[in-house]
Amino acid sequence: MSVTSTKPMSMNYPTDEESRKFEKINTVIHESSEEASFFVANVIAELVRQRQKIGKNVVLGLATGSTPTKVYDFLVKFHKEEGLSFKNVITFNLDEYFPMSPDSLHSYVRFMNEHLFDHIDIKKENIHIPDGTLEKEDVKEYCSEYENKIAKSGGIDIQVLGIGRTGHIGFNEPGSSLKSKTRMVRLDRVTRLDAASDFFGLENVPSKALTMGVGTIMNAKRIILMAWGEGKAGIIKQAVEGKIKESVPATFLQKHDNCDFIVDHAASSSLTRIFTPWLTSECNWTDNLINKAAIWLSEKLDKAILKLTNEDYNEHGMGSLVAEIGSAEHINLKVFNHLQRTITGWPGGKPNADDSSRPERKSPYPKTSLIFSPHPDDDVISMGGTLLRLVDQGHEVHVAYQTSGNIAVFDDEVIRFMDFATDIQQDNTALQKQFREVREFLSNKLPGQVDSSEIQQFKGLIRKGEALAACRYCGVKESNAHFQNLPFYETGTVKKNPYTSADVQLTYDLLNKVQPHQIFAAGDLSDPHGTHRVCLQIIYEAMGRLVKEGAEWTNDCYLWLYRGAWQEWDISDMEMTVPIGPKDMQRKKNAIFKHQSQKDAAMFPGNDNREFWQRAEQRNKETARKYNALGMAEYEAMEGFVRYRFK
Numbered sequence: 001m002s003v004t005s006t007k008p009m010s011m012n013y014p015t016d017e018e019s020r021k022f023e024k025i026n027t028v029i030h031e032s033s034e035e036a037s038f039f040v041a042n043v044i045a046e047l048v049r050q051r052q053k054i055g056k057n058v059v060l061g062l063a064t065g066s067t068p069t070k071v072y073d074f075l076v077k078f079h080k081e082e083g084l085s086f087k088n089v090i091t092f093n094l095d096e097y098f099p100m101s102p103d104s105l106h107s108y109v110r111f112m113n114e115h116l117f118d119h120i121d122i123k124k125e126n127i128h129i130p131d132g133t134l135e136k137e138d139v140k141e142y143c144s145e146y147e148n149k150i151a152k153s154g155g156i157d158i159q160v161l162g163i164g165r166t167g168h169i170g171f172n173e174p175g176s177s178l179k180s181k182t183r184m185v186r187l188d189r190v191t192r193l194d195a196a197s198d199f200f201g202l203e204n205v206p207s208k209a210l211t212m213g214v215g216t217i218m219n220a221k222r223i224i225l226m227a228w229g230e231g232k233a234g235i236i237k238q239a240v241e242g243k244i245k246e247s248v249p250a251t252f253l254q255k256h257d258n259c260d261f262i263v264d265h266a267a268s269s270s271l272t273r274i275f276t277p278w279l280t281s282e283c284n285w286t287d288n289l290i291n292k293a294a295i296w297l298s299e300k301l302d303k304a305i306l307k308l309t310n311e312d313y314n315e316h317g318m319g320s321l322v323a324e325i326g327s328a329e330h331i332n333l334k335v336f337n338h339l340q341r342t343i344t345g346w347p348g349g350k351p352n353a354d355d356s357s358r359p360e361r362k363s364p365y366p367k368t369s370l371i372f373s374p375h376p377d378d379d380v381i382s383m384g385g386t387l388l389r390l391v392d393q394g395h396e397v398h399v400a401y402q403t404s405g406n407i408a409v410f411d412d413e414v415i416r417f418m419d420f421a422t423d424i425q426q427d428n429t430a431l432q433k434q435f436r437e438v439r440e441f442l443s444n445k446l447p448g449q450v451d452s453s454e455i456q457q458f459k460g461l462i463r464k465g466e467a468l469a470a471c472r473y474c475g476v477k478e479s480n481a482h483f484q485n486l487p488f489y490e491t492g493t494v495k496k497n498p499y500t501s502a503d504v505q506l507t508y509d510l511l512n513k514v515q516p517h518q519i520f521a522a523g524d525l526s527d528p529h530g531t532h533r534v535c536l537q538i539i540y541e542a543m544g545r546l547v548k549e550g551a552e553w554t555n556d557c558y559l560w561l562y563r564g565a566w567q568e569w570d571i572s573d574m575e576m577t578v579p580i581g582p583k584d585m586q587r588k589k590n591a592i593f594k595h596q597s598q599k600d601a602a603m604f605p606g607n608d609n610r611e612f613w614q615r616a617e618q619r620n621k622e623t624a625r626k627y628n629a630l631g632m633a634e635y636e637a638m639e640g641f642v643r644y645r646f647k
Contacts, residue, residue, distance in 0.1 A: 014273050018281045019277065019281045022241045022280065023241055023271065023273070024240060025240045025260075026259070027260070027268070028261070029263055029268045030263070035264075036226065036228070036263065037068075038070075039262060040224055040262055041071045041078065043158070044060065044071070044075065045075065048085075048086065048089060049084070051088055056088070057088045057089070058089050058158075059091075059154055059155065060089060060090070060156070060160070061156040061159035063160045063162050063170075064093065064111045064112065067162035068226065072116040073115070079119065086120045086121055087121055087122070089122055090126040091126065092128045092150055093129040095108065095130060095171045095209055095210060096109070096210050097208075097209050098206060098208045099132055099134075099206065108130075112127075130143075130182070142210075143182040144182075146212075147181055155221065157220070157221050158222045159223045159224070161224065162225070163225055163227050163232060163236070163239065164191055165190055165194060166188055166248070170213075170217065171185050173185060173188040175246055176213070177214065178218070179214070179215045180213030180215050181212075181215055181216055182210070182211065182212050183210070184210055185209055187206070187209055200447055214252050218256055220256075223256055223258065223259040224260050224262055225250070225260070226261075226263070228267055229264070229267055230266045230269060230567060233269045238250075239254075239261070240271065278293055278317045278318050278320075283320065285324055290331065290334065291335050292572035294332065295335065295572050295630065297313065297316055298630050304630060305631045306333070307332075307631075313328055336630075339630060341359070342574055342575055344359055344578065347576065348360060348366070349361045349363070349367065350362055359575055359576035359641075361558075367396070367516075367518055368396045368514060368518070369396065369397045369517070369518040369520065370400060370516035370518070370519050370520070371383070371399045371400070371520040372400045372402055372520065372535065373401050373402065373522070374522050375403060375405040375408070375463075375531065376405045377470070377592065377595040378522055378532075378565075379401075380588065380594075380595075381564070381565050381612045381616050382522065382563060382565065382639075383520060384592065385580035386520075387476075391474055398476075399467075399481050400482045400484055400507075401467055401484060402486050402535045403484070403489035404456075404460035404483070404485050404489065405460070405463040406457075407459070408463070409459035410597065411445065411455075414442065415442065417462060421435070422435055438458070448493075450491075450493055453492075460485065462597055463595075463597060467595070468481055484507070484510065486503045488534060496531065499534050499537070499538055504538055504545070507539060507541075508545055516553075518558050519539070520562060521559065522535060522536060522562060522564055523561030523569075523642060523644075524563045524564030524567060532564055543559070543646065547646055554646065559644045560576065560643055561643070562640075565608075565615050565616065568619050574642060575641060575643045576640070576641040577641070578638065578640075579637070580637040580638060581635075582636045589613045592613040592616065593613065620637035621637045624637050624638040
């Protein structure tokens with residue numbers, strides 16, 4: 001069984017020259033980041049093998065960060081399972097924080113060893129990574145020598161790149177020149193904010209780094225830049241379709257004659273051929289594309305859907321749509337009715353009602369609803385209004401908290417709870433001793449240091465208590481709160497283990513126990529560290545097993561995906577929108593407030609410093625505003641969902 005969407009994730013990407021007329025860099029779109037990573041790994045492996053046949057070396061320029069990790073995983077797999085040797089490979093890494101000890105958790109030396117070098121047969125003398133331990137006065141000479149080593153090795157054959165939100169490549173921040181070479185740089189605030197969660201706080205992120213220059217990168221014989229996720233969509237569009245400018249260093253790559261951007265669907269979503277394909281060439285006008293085009297035109301012209309004219313469509317590249325459908329009025333009414341049918345105040349289905357045009361079934365009533373929450377607060381942040389509505393309307397609501405969320409708790413919270421417990425248990429000598437040891441550990445803890453298992457447990461219990469408080473407030477039975485503590489998450493660090501059959505089995509068992517009529521899961525794939533993505537994949541696999549085994553309850557189970565704190569679905573993709581009134585919006589915020597350890601300041605805010613309740617409120621109100629601007633009824637706020645189908 002597989003889980004698929006009726007949405008653009010399953011589309012065939014236009015690749016003809018006309019559809020790519022706005023693109024100034026060859027951009028290859030893959031369905032997923034894994035598929036794209038496999039492609040890149042094979043490109044590298046093929047060159048390594050070719051050079052081995054003629055007795056020559058390969059020089060690779062390598063990147064760090066979350067983007068290339070799967071490429072490195074595949075290269076390790078090729079080495080172990082297919083015998084790919086790296087003895088003829090010379091590597092030069094792009095950058096390193098400064099100052100930085102090579103054994104630090106945040107060191108790119110450690111990163112490369114853990115992800116690649118320790119698992120292959122590369123010669124140690126062929127590995128080159130900028131040295132973060134240098135004295136400042138030695139940096140200039142060292143950087144010059146780094147350039148010389150690249151030149152003496154014959155130059156970089158393939159340079160692997162990621163891209164930052166500011167368009168930086170390597171640590172070449174906005175303002176870097178086309179001719180820049182390896183040097184020390186001061187890091188942009190946005191770059192440091194993006195790294196803050198890895199360092200457990202902005203104050204711990206180095207302000208400087210050593211990096212290859214734009215000129216160094218441009219000298220590579222081939223460049224492959226990779227980008228995954230919707231969070232990179234905007235900057236990919238700028239880099240591929242925008243003007244060359246120093247404020248977006250990646251645009252310099254337009255000048256390279258052998259550069260490929262390898263992206264997944266999400267990262268490509270703002271490119272003209274994907275976002276507005278009618279502006280590039282003739283379209284196959286599916287229902288979804290018609291909805292998307294009409295909504296785009298309505299927003300662009302600031303006109304309600306029903307007010308759009310034939311001229312509006314013709315003047316914005318959609319004359320073929322008018323010709324195919326017949327008139328603007330027919331298009332408008334089709335899209336208006338579709339949007340109207342997505343709106344429901346009954347997310348569990350309205351009993352004793354005609355459900356032929358509603359997103360949810362009227363029966364059975366009441367339903368059993370199972371909400372999967374990757375972290376202990378995603379349920380109320382992302383769909384708190386819908387959760388409250390389900391409870392209010394009499395459905396049996398369960399919440400599965402997939403991970404403990406323990407790394408997102410500040411150390412001060414542990415001490416605060418310990419102070420309380422110490423006063424209550426003054427005569428408990430063993431407990432007093434335990435707390436003294438914990439206090440001592442925390443007082444000597446280094447930035448980014450992994451907590452002891454004991455402290456990880458305490459932090460997990462803090463978040464569990466907050467989740468239970470939120471459940472009680474929302475009316476969810478405590479017995480219906482399921483704390484899975486999936487093993488893949490429990491590393492004590494930002495970096496997680498790959499999920500295993502143990503994670504899938506825990507989810508399989510819970511699904512089979514609850515046997516829900518509805519599942520709600522996080523479809524937000526742009527959370528900073530990928531936990532939502534992993535949690536969703538685990539659900540897919542568990543449901544896959546159940547469907548394959550013929551579990552009868554799966555025949556009438558709907559899976560609804562919500563979005564998290566970082567983004568919202570496009571209006572054209574939403575298949576169910578649940579209005580939230582002012583009173584319920586306040587109730588939703590109150591439920592979020594129960595997660596006190598995440599209040600005021602979150603450990604992992606991503607690129608948005610607002611509190612989670614502020615993000616949620618603004619996002620829900622913005623969805624309502626957009627619906628209203630399209631000509632729908634005016635609501636205080638709305639939560640949106642996309643349905644995934646099983647097959």
